[in-house]
Each structure stands twice: as structure tokens, then as C-alpha cells.
Amino acid sequence: MIRKVLVANRGEIAVRVMRSCRELGIPTVAVYSEADRKAMHVRYADEAVFIGPSPSQESYLVIDKIIAAAKQTGADAIHPGYGFLSENAGFAQRCADEGIIFIGPSPYAINTMGDKITARKTMIAAGVPVVPGTESAITSDEEALAIIERIGVPVMIKASAGGGGKGMRLVKDPKDVLSSLRAARSEARAAFGDDAVYIEKYINSPHHIEYQILGDQHGNIVHLFERECSVQRRHQKVVEETPSPLLTPEVRAEMGRHAVAAAAAVNYYGAGTIEFIVDEQLNYYFLEMNTRLQVEHPITERVVGVDLVKQQINIANGGKLPFRQDDLVQRGHAIECRIYAEDPDRNFMPSPGVIRHITEPLGLGVRHDGYVYEGYEIPMYYDPMISKLVVWGSDRDDAIRRMRRALYEYKITGVKTSIKFLERIMENKAFAEGSYNTHFIEEHLEELTTSRECDRTCEDLAVITAFLDHTNRLAAASVKGPEASPKDSPWKSFGRRNSINRL
Amino acid sequence: MALEVRIGKRLAKVQLLNREGDRMKFEVDGRTYDLDMVEVEPGIWSILYRGKSFNLEIIPGSKPKNYTVNTLFQSYEADIVDAEAKYMEARDKAAFGEASNRILSPMPGKVVRIPVAIGQEVKAGETVIIVSAMKMESEFKAAADGVVREIFVKEGDTVDGNQVLIVIE
Numbered sequence: 001m002i003r004k005v006l007v008a009n010r011g012e013i014a015v016r017v018m019r020s021c022r023e024l025g026i027p028t029v030a031v032y033s034e035a036d037r038k039a040m041h042v043r044y045a046d047e048a049v050f051i052g053p054s055p056s057q058e059s060y061l062v063i064d065k066i067i068a069a070a071k072q073t074g075a076d077a078i079h080p081g082y083g084f085l086s087e088n089a090g091f092a093q094r095c096a097d098e099g100i101i102f103i104g105p106s107p108y109a110i111n112t113m114g115d116k117i118t119a120r121k122t123m124i125a126a127g128v129p130v131v132p133g134t135e136s137a138i139t140s141d142e143e144a145l146a147i148i149e150r151i152g153v154p155v156m157i158k159a160s161a162g163g164g165g166k167g168m169r170l171v172k173d174p175k176d177v178l179s180s181l182r183a184a185r186s187e188a189r190a191a192f193g194d195d196a197v198y199i200e201k202y203i204n205s206p207h208h209i210e211y212q213i214l215g216d217q218h219g220n221i222v223h224l225f226e227r228e229c230s231v232q233r234r235h236q237k238v239v240e241e242t243p244s245p246l247l248t249p250e251v252r253a254e255m256g257r258h259a260v261a262a263a264a265a266v267n268y269y270g271a272g273t274i275e276f277i278v279d280e281q282l283n284y285y286f287l288e289m290n291t292r293l294q295v296e297h298p299i300t301e302r303v304v305g306v307d308l309v310k311q312q313i314n315i316a317n318g319g320k321l322p323f324r325q326d327d328l329v330q331r332g333h334a335i336e337c338r339i340y341a342e343d344p345d346r347n348f349m350p351s352p353g354v355i356r357h358i359t360e361p362l363g364l365g366v367r368h369d370g371y372v373y374e375g376y377e378i379p380m381y382y383d384p385m386i387s388k389l390v391v392w393g394s395d396r397d398d399a400i401r402r403m404r405r406a407l408y409e410y411k412i413t414g415v416k417t418s419i420k421f422l423e424r425i426m427e428n429k430a431f432a433e434g435s436y437n438t439h440f441i442e443e444h445l446e447e448l449t450t451s452r453e454c455d456r457t458c459e460d461l462a463v464i465t466a467f468l469d470h471t472n473r474l475a476a477a478s479v480k481g482p483e484a485s486p487k488d489s490p491w492k493s494f495g496r497r498n499s500i501n502r503l
Numbered sequence: 504m505a506l507e508v509r510i511g512k513r514l515a516k517v518q519l520l521n522r523e524g525d526r527m528k529f530e531v532d533g534r535t536y537d538l539d540m541v542e543v544e545p546g547i548w549s550i551l552y553r554g555k556s557f558n559l560e561i562i563p564g565s566k567p568k569n570y571t572v573n574t575l576f577q578s579y580e581a582d583i584v585d586a587e588a589k590y591m592e593a594r595d596k597a598a599f600g601e602a603s604n605r606i607l608s609p610m611p612g613k614v615v616r617i618p619v620a621i622g623q624e625v626k627a628g629e630t631v632i633i634v635s636a637m638k639m640e641s642e643f644k645a646a647a648d649g650v651v652r653e654i655f656v657k658e659g660d661t662v663d664g665n666q667v668l669i670v671i672e
Contacts, residue, residue, distance in 0.1 A: 341637070345578060350637035352611050353664070356562065357546060380612050384637040408575075413546055413562045420578070457552070459579065460531040461538075462572040463508045463515045465548050465559045466581040467529075468540065470568065471504065471519070 002026060002077040002101060002317055006070045007041065009081030010060065012371045012387055013293070014041035017079050020309035029073045031066060033059035035379040040371040047073050054381045060084045063091050070100055077101035077316060079309075083383070086292040087114060103316045105270040105291045112266045113289040117160040117198055123286045126265035128258045131277070131285040133200035144181055147199050148174060154202035157181055159188030159195075167191055170202060203285070205437045207278040208232065209244050210290075211259035212300045214308070215269045216315045222325045223256040223274075224304045227296055231425065233348070233441045238418075239425055240296040241335045242303050245396060245434025251282050260325075262286060271297075271312050280437075298367060298390045299334035333399040334392045337407065337422045339370075341384045344421035344449055352380040356414035361406035365392040365399075378415060386417065396434065400426055424448045507584040510572075514584065566665060606643050606669040608662045612636035617658055619669075623651050631669050634662065645671050 005021050006029040007014045018028045018041065030045035035054035042048045049069035052059040059065065061084060070078055078095055080086035080103070089110040095102035104110075113119050117137055123130050132151050137160060138144050148155055148171070157180055159167025167188035169180040181197065189195040208229045215221035228244035229237045247255070259274040266289075273294050275287040297308050306328075311321070342348045354377045360368050370387025372378060378386065391406055393399030404426045410419055428444060430436050441448060505518040520535070521528040529536045539551040550557040560573040568583040582588065612634040619631045630642040631651070649671040656668050 346609065349641060350610060350612075350639050352636055357544070359544075380610075380636040382637065384639070411547075411560065413560060456534075458557075458574045458577055459510060459513070460515070460534065460536065461550055461552070461557055461559060462574065462577075462579045462581060463510055463517050463531055464529050464536065464538070465540075465550075465561050465572055466508050466510075466570045466583065467506055467517045467519070468527075468548075469561050469563075469570065470506070470583045 002103075002313060004029060004073065004075040004077070005103070005313070006031065006066070006073065006075035006078045007045070007081060008060065008066045008078050009084055009086075010036055010039060010041055010382065012369050012385070013081040013083075013295075015044050015371050016369050017081060017309050018044050020307055020313070023307075024310060024313065026313070029069065029075045031060070031069050033381075035381050038376060040373065040376075049073060054379065056084065056381065063088075063094055066091075067094060067098055067100070071098075075100070077103055077313075079103040079312070080292065082292050082295055087290070089114065101316050103270070103312050105268055105272060109266040109268050109272075110291045113291050115160060116158065116288065117196065119288060120198070120286075122265050123262055126261050128262045128265070128286045129284060131200040131203065131287070134198045137196040137198055138181070141178055141181065144177060144199060145174075148177055151199075151201050154204070156200045156202045157184040157197050158200060159184060159192060159197055161188065161192035161194040161196070167197065203277050203279050205280050205439065206230075207244070207246055207437050208237075208275065208287075209247070209255070209278050209284070210273045210275045210294070211256060212294075212297065212304075212308070213259060213263045213268065213272045213274060214306075214311055214315070214321060215263055215272070216321045217269045217318055218320055219267075220321050220324075221260050221263050221268065222321060222323065222328060223259045224300050224306060224308075224328060225256065225330050226252065227294075227299060229296065230436055230438045231431070231440055232438050237296065237338065238441065239335065239337055239422065239431075240299055241333065241396075241399070242299045243330050243333065246278065246282070248282070251284070255284055256325075258284075258286075262289065270315055271308050295338070295385075295388065296336050298369060298388060299336045302334040302367065302390060302392045303330045303332060304328055305331065332392055332394050333396045334390060335399045335403050336388050336390045337403060337425075338388055338418075339386045339410070339412075339422070340418045341378050341386050341415045342418055343416035344418055345416075348418075350380070350384045351416035352378045352384075353415040354378075355412060357411065358413075359409065359411040361389065361409040363406075363409075365402050366406050367391070372412075386412070386415075397432075400432060421448060509582040509584050510579050604646070604649065604671045605667050606631060606645075606671070608634055608664060608666045608668055610634075610636050610641075610664050612641075612662055614656050614658050614660045614662060614668075615640055617654060617656070617669075619651050619654075621651050621654055625649060625651060625671060631671070632656075634668075643668070647671075 004027045007017050021028045027046040030041045030048040031051045032042045033054045051065040085091040089107040092102045093107040120130055134147055154172045157169040167184050169184040171177055171180045184197050185195040209226050211226050212224040226244050227240050227242045229240045231239035262274045271293050273290040276284045277287050278284040301308055341351045343351050355372050367390040372386055391399055391402040393402050407423045425431055508515050508517055515532050518530045520530055525539050525541050527538050527540055541549050543549045546561050548559045562571040570581045572579045572581050615633040615635045617632050625645045627645055627647045629645050631645050632643045633640050652672045653670040
């Protein structure tokens with residue numbers, strides 16, 4: 001049985017994992033870099049171990065340091081969170097070798113799903129639909145041309161080791177095939193040290209829909225339904241919701257069966273996510289599997305009523321899933337907005353800095369997973385996500401209204417945030433109707449980034465407020481009078497003290 | 504007391520005409536406003552104007568006399584332009600040239616690469632410095648054709664927000 005958990009992560013996810021541990025009565029260990037001494041996860045944990053300089057390559061990504069911290073504190077399990085070492089098969093293997101429980105899937109599952117061509121082959125063998133294209137890496141230019149002849153343009157050329165949009169090329173015209181192939185190869189070699197690429201049909205107007213999976217070490221696998229993640233900007237998810245407004249009950253059930261089959265194909269245990277792309281006609285294709293907890297997992301927790309972190313720990317302990325597929329239903333509707341420290345008015349530029357003031361939204365149906373507090377400085381070394389605002393409503397319309405209300409209540413000063421941008425998404429007509437795909441932000445960018453019209457009054461009131469703040473500061477400064485200058489001679493103050501003492 | 508406030512591109516003249524406790528009367532570019540203004544939380548002003556309720560949030564910027572003011576749907580950059588500010592502006596202009604020729608860091612971060620050298624000719628739109636913050640690299644480009652006159656930082660340096668990085672003439 002797990003007696004102490006080391007959380008090999010930072011930010012909101014570290015705090016979120018520790019919360020479930022606390023409910024289970026399991027002590028937690030935080031690890032932290034130089035920049036994170038004052039971070040919330042260090043304050044929340046029962047123990048904390050310093051693991052080095054601020055850049056994550058020198059701290060959160062160093063396997064030896066994480067293992068040493070676990071040994072030092074006697075932690076018998078490690079939760080990797082998401083990002084950092086969460087999908088590193090070498091790390092999972094190392095934990096096993098050191099006799100530490102890795103709260104996640106087997107190294108085999110991480111490896112198989114981490115390589116896109118292997119994952120594709122495994123899925124085809126398991127009868128899960130994949131995007132039409134090649135089954136193995138492209139070996140020659142002639143082969144590439146023949147495939148494109150067969151499946152037709154547009155196509156995507158993708159790196160097998162890929163991720164984050166690197167080594168990816170969209171080809172719309174057959175004459176660009178060879179040049180794009182060469183570019184994708186060289187980019188893949190530079191980014192991943194592996195120039196294997198494959199070709200897939202490009203799905204226009206896609207929806208990005210993913211399925212939450214839970215499997216135990218006894219061969220039981222269930223899905224906890226879908227999450228619609230089509231509101232994206234530069235492949236970065238911004239808003240997620242469940243249930244998806246696009247799916248029908250029939251397609252939902254069928255996709256769920258395929259998601260379970262996909263996980264079963266690698267004997268998956270732990271929490272995982274099967275990503276699908278779905279076109280307008282509801283044809284769906286396996287995209288990839290994320291072998292870890294997802295950022296957007298809370299919307300599933302809210303609608304299905306399962307604490308995914310507790311289940312991860314139960315599974316890692318060798319326990320059985322306490323429910324079967326038939327026991328799980330979706331109740332109501334949940335939406336998540338990711339709050340980033342970035343400036344939507346200036347091309348989403350990151351905005352690290354000190355939180356001067358924060359008012360978190362409260363009230364019925366609101367969950368806020370964050371880690372910042374007043375006076376905390378958001379470091380420039382890590383992800384710009386500040387928090388995840390999750391709401392639940394009895395139906396989709398109710399959830400959207402609640403999200404608008406929660407965003408209205410949410411105030412952060414000191415850093416720029418995406419809150420206003422998110423408010424405009426919630427006000428958007430296409431979003432409200434549920435008719436959107438991954439091009440949503442691109443198509444509505446102007447509307448989503450321009451301020452709503454306000455007559456001159458707003459501007460004048462802003463001028464007045466600035467004026468008033470400035471004059472108040474001047475008044476406050478003059479009341480205080482001249483402050484003692486630090487350059488005051490110590491001899492002078494010594495003399496003054498002596499004069500007073502003499503009296 | 505009257506002051507000038509630069510808001511976006513507009514230079515507004517504002518004057519406090521009368522004040523009785525929270526009841527204040529202002530004139531902004533000839534328009535008068537009868538307001539009930541209360542600072543309800545640090546930096547948050549509740550304003551009642553003609554029966555309507557407005558909430559304004561005022562955030563001091565990184566420089567003195569610079570503010571970001573947020574209404575419910577807008578965000579404004581406001582600068583108090585007093586005699587001192589005018590003097591500083593003139594001085595900066597003499598030292599660094601026109602504001603448009605200066606490359607400022609808009610956020611704290613780390614200099615990744617400076618692909619130009621002092622004395623090099625650059626074209627408008629050419630990248631002159633790359634700054635990284637929060638896993639994102641941002642490229643900063645020359646606003647106009649010119650010659651790099653000064654580079655105040657080097658690769659690997661940590662920079663603050665609003666720091667002058669490069670001057671182009």
C-alpha cells in the first residue's frame with residue numbers, strides 16, 4: 001500500500017494531486033526549484049525537497065534528483081502530474097527498478113503510444129479507426145507520391161516522434177509534396193533526432209474529442225465519456241466541455257467502445273486519454289493516446305462523479321476499479337476555461353509577474369484549481385497557466401451562463417490574463433450554439449480580441465480614475481513628510497540619540 | 504487642480520472642479536461628470552454616474568505615473584503627463600532617440616538570441632532580438648529601416664519589463 005506520495009510536478013496540478021492525497025490520509029512530498037520556494041505546492045505539502053536551479057532541465061526533468069528526493073523522504077510512490085516526466089518511459093522504468101511505485105501506466109504502454117507510427121499500427125490491429133494514410137514510415141519519394149495519389153490532397157506529413165506541431169506539414173497541392181516531405185524530415189531530425197515521417201489525410205473542419213480511460217491491473221478498462229476540446233489556439237487548448245455538443249448518443253457509445261479497445265491493445269492500466277479527430281459527418285479517427293492525467297480532467301470528474309487522482313492511486317496500489325461501465329453516467333454539463341498569464345491584446349504575449357490582488361469566483365457549481373495567491377510572483381521559467389476555472393450546470397446553457405458569471409467575478413491584478421478573452425468566447429454566438437471546430441478562434445479572432453464598444457464615458461472614467469489615484473498618492477506622500485533618507489549619517493543619529501538620552 | 508492624462512493616443516485634460524467626500528465633480532476635455540467614487544478594495548473603484556454602476560480597476564504600471572485601467576470590457580494604458588513626465592520624455596528622446604526606434608522588453612524574460620550587431624543595417628520587420636518567457640519565444644522586430652546603434656543586453660541575460668534593449672537609428 002502506498003504510504004507517502006512524492007509529487008514530481010509544480011503549479012496547480014501538484015496542488016490538485018496533494019488535495020486528493022490529503023483526503024486519503026496519505027502524506028505528500030513536494031519537490032521545488034530555486035524559483036519555486038514560495039510556490040503553493042511547497043506550502044501545501046507535508047514535506048518539501050529542493051532539487052536545483054529554476055530551468056526545468058536542471059530540476060523538474062532530472063530523474064536522478066527526483067528519485068533521490070523520494071529515497072531521502074521515504075516516499076514509496078511518485079505521481080508525475082502532467083508534462084515534465086509524466087510520459088517518460090525511462091522514468092517509469094527507473095521508478096520500478098528502484099522499488100518505487102510510479103502512479104501511471106507501464107513503461108511498455110508509454111513507449112508504444114509515444115511513438116506515433118507504432119501507435120498507429122497497434123490501433124489498426126485493434127480495429128480502431130485511424131486517419132487514412134500510411135501504416136509505416138515513408139521510405140522513398142515514390143512511395144509518398146503513390147500514397148498521395150491514393151488518398152488525395154490535402155494531406156498532413158507528420159514526424160513519428162512528433163508533438164507540439166513540430167515536423168508537421170500540410171500539403172494542399174500535389175506539386176508541393178516532395179519539398180514538404182524534405183522540410184518535415186529535416187525539422188523532425190532537428191527537433192527529435194529521428195527523421196521518420198508518415199502521411200495522413202488532412203481532416204478539414206475537425207473536432208478534437210477525447211475519451212477518458214481508467215484501467216486497473218486486473219484487466220478491467222472503462223471509459224468516462226468524452227471531452228470536447230476544439231477551442232484551441234496554436235494547438236493549445238483554451239476551453240473544454242463535456243458532453244460534446246456534437247456527438248449523438250449512438251456515436252458517443254461507439255467511440256467509447258473503440259476508446260476502450262485502444263487502451264486494451266496496450267494492456268493499459270492507470271488513467272489515460274484517447275484523442276480522436278472527428279469531422280462534420282461524425283466520422284472519427286484515432287489521433288493519439290496521452291498516457292497521463294490531462295489538464296482538463298476536472299470536467300470529467302464533475303460530470304461523472306469520479307475523483308481521477310484517487311482512482312490512479314487505487315490502481316497503482318493494485319486495487320480493482322470500484323465501478324463497471326454500466327455504473328457510469330454523465331450528469332449535467334461541465335465547462336473548463338484555462339486562465340493564462342498572457343496578454344490577449346498584444347498577441348497573447350506571456351505576462352509573468354507579481355499577483356497584486358486576486359478575487360477567486362465562488363458559489364454554486366464553481367471549482368477553481370489554481371496555485372497563485374496575493375504577493376506570489378509567477379516565474380518566467382514555466383507554463384503560463386495560472387488556473388483552471390471549472391463550472392457545472394444542469395445543462396449546457398446553464399453551464400455557459402454560470403461560466404460567464406464566474407469569469408465576471410474573477411479578478412486578478414498585477415499580471416495580464418486571458419479572462420477577458422474567455423468572456424468573449426462565452427458571449428460568442430457560434431460557441432453558444434455549439435457549432436464550432438478547431439478553427440473557431442482563428443475564424444472569430446477579430447471579434448474575440450476587440451473590446452466591446454463603449455462610448456467615451458468609459459474612457460473618460462478611466463482618465464478620472466487615473467487622475468484621482470495619482471492625486472491621492474501625491475496627497476499621501478505630502479502628509480508623510482520628508483522620509484528619513486537612508487544616506488543619513490550614522491554619526492548624526494548617534495549624536496541625536498545621545499542628546500535625547502542626556503535629557 | 505488640472506492635469507493631462509495620455510490614454511491610448513488621446514491626450515485628455517482633466518480637472519477636479521469640486522469635491523465633497525466621495526461626491527466629486529470633474530471636467531474632462533470640456534465634459535463635466537458628477538460622480539460618486541469609492542475605492543472599495545485596493546485598486547478597485549466603484550463609480551456611480553447618472554445612476555449607473557461602474558467598476559474600474561487601476562493597476563500601477565512598472566513606471567511611476569503609468570497605469571493600466573480596466574473597465575468591465577476595456578483595458579486602457581494611461582500616463583499622467585505632468586511637468587516632470589514631459590521633462591523625462593524630452594531627456595529619453597535626447598538619449599535614445601525617438602520612442603519608435605527603441606526596442607523595449609514588454610515583459611520580464613531571458614534573452615535567447617540577438618541576431619544583429621552594433622553598426623549593422625536592419626530593415627523594417629527584421630528580427631533584432633528574441634526574448635523567452637514561460638516556454639514561449641517572442642521575436643522583436645525593427646519598426647523601420649535603420650542602423651543598430653546600441654545593444655544594452657547580451658544573450659542569456661535576464662531582463663525586466665520595459666527595459667531598453669536595443670536602439671536603432
